[in-house]
Amino acid sequence: MGNRRVLILTGRADRHSDVMVSKLGSMSCEPIRLNAEDLQECAEFRMELRDGTWSGGLALTNSRRFIHAGETLSIWFRRPFYYEFPADLQHYERRFVAAEREQALQTLYSSFQCYWMSAPEALRSASWKGEQLARAARMGFAVPETLVTTDPGQVDAFYAKHRGQVIVKSMAGAGAMAGRLGPDPVPAPAVRLATRMLTPDDLRRLDSVKVAPCQFQEYVPKDYEVRATVVGADVFAAEIHSQDDERTRVDFRDFTADVVYKATVLPDDVRERCVEFVRSYGLEYGAVDLIRHPDGRFVFLEVNPTGKFMFVEQRVPELRITDAVADRLAHGGSAHG
Template sequence: MAKKVLIVSNSADLHVDLLIPILQAKGCAAFRLDLDAFPRDYQTSQWFAGGALRQWIRHLPSGVTLDLAEVGAVWSRKPAPFSFLSPDLGIQERIYAGAETEQALFGMLYTLDCFWMSHPLALRGAMWKGEQLQRAARMGFRIPASLTTNSPAEVKAFRASIDGPVIFKALSSPNLGGDGLADGDRVACGIGTTVVDDDMFEQLESVGELACHFQQYIPKQYELRVTIIGERVFAAKIHSQDDQRTAIDSRDMSADILYEATVLPDAVRERCLAFARSYDLPYSALDLIVTPGDDVVFLENNPVGQFLYVEQLIPEFAMLDSLADRLIEECA
């Protein structure tokens, strides 16, 4: 029996929208589990009896049922809050329903002895930015001087130790907790990487509210987005210094800057692969800086980082095809 690909994400994930037709065209069936519609639009069963395990997931709107014994590969993409049949659950009911749903779902998925891109336990282990910096330094990357603290005195000492500007950036998300919130519930649009000016330093007492992340600003010649799919490395050279809007934070997509394919030096390529492998990640997206002196500086790793925008700007990368091929290869 041909194995299938299980994709765990949410209904707004364009990456999944585009990947499924590619898998189907290559002769591989895929089952999509949208967490923002789960368990509302699904039924599940996990049955242990006589030393055997039977488990399935059924998508109610389509009537399609997936026998988990048929799963050969899992693409674990993006999380989302669960949805329930009753939209008016009380606070305690919703907390309990969420905890029970998580236990039921992942108690099933974690039984799958198959290929994961990437396993949730590996993803969680790879998400901590402070640990990433330590690991990157140990593996030979240059990293910026960095400080994470809720002590205003530490920030003052850090600034005094730095020759040049200091930047602030969020550790979790630049959207300041607004991901998934309705427009009416969102009180701030977010903040990108920001140079800390004198006015901001005069408000340092606010750092005492929660830990903030500061780094030495590294002058850039250009930036690199390095996407790893299996053993394939796709390096995008980002000409972020060509526009003032992207000079500090290249994520401003309103700026029409050049993205082009480039080839990494062998040592850098192998270091990127080794970094992803060290977390047991078959997929990863690293952000690097190349300085005017051609030094390569590690910024961060994104275990489920977006890649579609890079493929749209550099179509020859064909990363969707490569990802589909990797999943199909593991289903064979």
Template structure:
């Protein structure tokens, strides 16, 4: 009997919503954990007796359950804050409940010897922007001149050394932490990659509060979103310079710029594959620039990056099918 696919995500994940029926159509059974409803809507049991372990997860609203020995593939998508049965937990009770839940859940999941897209350990190891830049350089990519520092003096010196403009980029999330606080506590909703102005340079002492990331601004012919799914490459060419709203940061989806499929040079294709595989990832999305001179420049790697919007703009990519194909194939071969 073929094994099942376990999806670990949240209840707002449209990617998972669309992949589940594709897996079902391939005769692949699926169990989904929505972390924003966990553990409130779930029961877990990890039992060690007679030198053996057994593990089960049950979804209380539906009664569906899975024996983790039945899992052949895991798709880890997006995190979320845990939800608990009691809504009136004190701050300390909630902190303790979160720590215990994390230990219980991942102490259970990490026992799985199966196919992962991708393993949480690999995801965490691949998320650090400074390390990404260093690794990309060692693999032959050009990277922008960059600095991460909480020293205003270092930033001023770096600005003097750069020919042209400087940009500020968030290291963790362009949401500026807005996703981690209640609505009433939000003072800003985000910050795109931004060219540093003279006025900003005059306020540079604020850098001493927290380490900040600055890069030289590299002029673009176009940008690339290179999504790698189980060794398959989907390279999207973004005509970001066609609209001033996306000239500096292509993530402004209010601008209807052209996305089209493109073919990477063999050496760039191989470099992207080796970069992603070096982390042990089975999925990742890389952002690159192609300069007016035709040089390929590495910007960053997104080990859990979104891909649905790219497929919607380039329907021939069929990335949802690529995910479903690999998960179902890996589950089927672990009988």
């Protein structure tokens, strides 16, 4: 293994990266953490193209490290969420600077001989929730009947068809409020865009769907939910007994509820389909959410290509997801083939 360098692209407030830096350090690796917010003050691009090859790289002035163009390393594209900028830049100037930073970073990335978990182009292709559902159905998963619309009449009809058993669910998630442009002059409120049941009161305010496309799905009954974390060819599956508490019956992500999590082994066909689905995007990692229907089917909800896993591991310590991610980064993906 040697003293392999592992570049972690993330943000300052990322507990997963804190733990991974420590873990990789204990494995005789050299973890290099790059927070997107630090690019302005703590990183200098120094790249030059000669005879078709990039030289130089990125100097990290806060750690006195240098990331060389063309070097061999592993990269964990964790969650580089937003940039910071000089305070006097206007919003349109920030957009321009952000775009130029992306160009420079992609130039540097393209020079590496590296193992990605996962490559930016793979992450982007896996980010479209509607496409995920269609792909999952083609690959043999059961999926909920889904409506994406800005037409109030369609919502009414969908609600009637499913006898009021309909959920409303964000496609982009709360992260879309932050974007990549840094703090807004008027900060967005701290909100959790929970999946919830559509109510009769919502039907009286359906004109609001004209503002932005909204996603509605048939409500799928649950025995329990499953978070299947795919790392390479390995699947770490946890049952989440969300139906044991009113707060988690529709959306298990209310962590104030103390519901049971336990390790499980998925049926072979479901486990293999999860791996195949994640790999179909070129991903090395994916957090797959499933519902176990009372009739025994496993229903696909979505995959998050940079989904959190520590909340699962903390509740089910035998699912050693941190070790699996670190192992692949330390070995350049070759540990498990």
